Amino acid sequence: MMVKIAASILACDLARLADEVKRVEEHIDMVHFDVMDGHFVPNISFGLPVLKALRKETSLPISVHLMITNPEDYVDRFVEEGADMVAVHYETTPHLHRIVHRIKDLGAKAFVALNPHTPVFLLSEIITDVDGVLVMSVNPGFSGQRFIARSLEKIRSLKKMIRDLGLETEIMVDGGVNEENASILIKNGATILVMGYGIFKNENYVELVRSIKQERGESAG
Template identity: 50%
Template sequence: MTPVRIAPSILSADFARLGEEVRAIDEAGADWIHVDVMDGHFVPNISFGPAVMKAIRPVTTKPFDVHLMIAPVDPYLEAFAEAGADCITVHVEAGPHIHRTVQRIKALGCRAGVVLCPGTPAKMLDYLLDTVDLVLVMSVNPGFGGQHFIPSQLKKIAAIRKMIDAGGRAIDLEVDGGIDPETARACIEAGADALVAGTAVFRGGPAAYAANIAALRGG
């Protein structure tokens, strides 16, 4: 099985030192850099846009794992691809034609992912799984950092793991929300192979980042 990938969410970084923070988590062992984009419409908060992401792109060679919490999402795909996204992940509810959105992401040269909110059933993947590179399970309702993990999502993670294994394609199964060393173990046991963490990584400042990431891996 692929070792779990850790994708620190820069939403929890010190925005006054964003470039330095990205460099620090890279050096601390992050596998991906998770970029949470929020529009104040699809989710309650506003984070940042492609210009900020483009500014920090030269700081690291690690993949940018870009989670677009915006609707409608289609008009912004090209801007985030041009700003340096490696994977663009969109919510199944964020546009009228999710297959077209996935096709567009791939045409822009990025990996394509789909996101399921806590209330969105795994069944939504029935006719999507053969087209995507990543599935992101939200274990909190999107829009805020620091929320508590929703335990019911473990059953969803396990169900999606079975779907992926049955399909025979290499698809990343990522979990985002309330991830700490304890919930990380539960997600990995349920079948996740990538974890997004904000508070749990950035707690304690740069000197603690490597230990925080290792703790999420179970080390």
């Protein structure tokens, strides 16, 4: 499976959002849109009006990461405003199966996100229903944090679960992804890398993306 790059607009110049996305869209696979409510995570970002505006400016898929409480109250509107993928945190809803299938019924891909402290085995009853898993390799809330090393073990465990069940579930990794760890992430099973600073704050982002896409994932576990 060819690795995909998701550019996180949390790291771009938001005053020039459309221009920033157009500048990089030739070299990325999707735009990553982090929604924070100041409750589930200690930060507030952007929401539906910004997504609606962004959807008009790019034809790339948009992955929406809902770092919010009560996500079931908002998934319909995020898909309506242009989300192609929606990631909901395992930790935020007692009705994960219901919300996953609601996202899929709306025509978007459903991902479940895991905080660093949440173990992979908790996905055993939902893994066959989702299109992908978003592994948070930093504590969610702020861009530019350092990668948590134990995330590699989590990615390996997740890859083994997916392989043992004969699935093709995507593994998205978000947090501290850079040129130093991209290769090992891919080799351990990551199929989508979320990068913010590495794309929008890097003069050599084109070469970085090219080198990452030359990597080939290997079976983990």
